[in-house]
Amino acid sequence: MAVTGDETETGSTGDFTACQMHIPSSNLPYGGAGASAHGSKSSGEDTVKKREYRLMKNREAARQCRRKKKEYVKCLENRVAVLENQNKTLIEELRALKDIYRHKIQ
DNA sequence: GTAAACCGGCGTCAGGTGGG
DNA sequence: CCCACCTGACGCCGGTTTAC
Numbered sequence: 001m002a003v004t005g006d007e008t009e010t011g012s013t014g015d016f017t018a019c020q021m022h023i024p025s026s027n028l029p030y031g032g033a034g035a036s037a038h039g040s041k042s043s044g045e046d047t048v049k050k051r052e053y054r055l056m057k058n059r060e061a062a063r064q065c066r067r068k069k070k071e072y073v074k075c076l077e078n079r080v081a082v083l084e085n086q087n088k089t090l091i092e093e094l095r096a097l098k099d100i101y102r103h104k105i106q
Numbered sequence: 107g108t109a110a111a112c113c114g115g116c117g118t119c120a121g122g123t124g125g126g
Numbered sequence: 127c128c129c130a131c132c133t134g135a136c137g138c139c140g141g142t143t144t145a146c
Contacts, residue, residue, distance in 0.1 A: 057130085059117060065133055066115075 019075025 055118075058119085058132095061130095061132065062117070063115095069133085 019072050019079070
């Protein structure tokens with residue numbers, strides 16, 4: 001496992017354009033800073049709670065990010081399949097047209 | 107049967123980004 | 127600024143596969 005620290009939260013919006021998806025946002029009980037930046041009066045207990053909250057939100061965010069990425073990759077794989085099919089069809093069509101042309105000129 | 111390699115998923119951290 | 131959010135990277139873990 002990783003070690004200490006503090007960071008991050010959850011939500012939605014993001015990139016992975018072309019093949020995308022979107023999920024709703026969330027709410028936040030602890031609006032304050034990460035861990036008493038300057039004038040904060042948060043007690044130790046409060047700080048711990050804030051950290052736990054952040055970790056929880058980031059956990060969710062990471063899960064969602066992975067889900068989204070998987071979806072994106074699946075979408076790309078789909079696209080590849082479609083394009084390969086299209087390519088095959090076009091090659092076939094070209095071959096047929098060439099054939100017709102060849103017969104016509106002789 | 108078992109050790110090693112591989113795989114997929116998870117939690118956490120760090121850093122970037124956009125909005126208020 | 128500050129905050130919330132997103133995401134890449136890292137390390138860990140449990141399950142599966144492979145080689146012996």
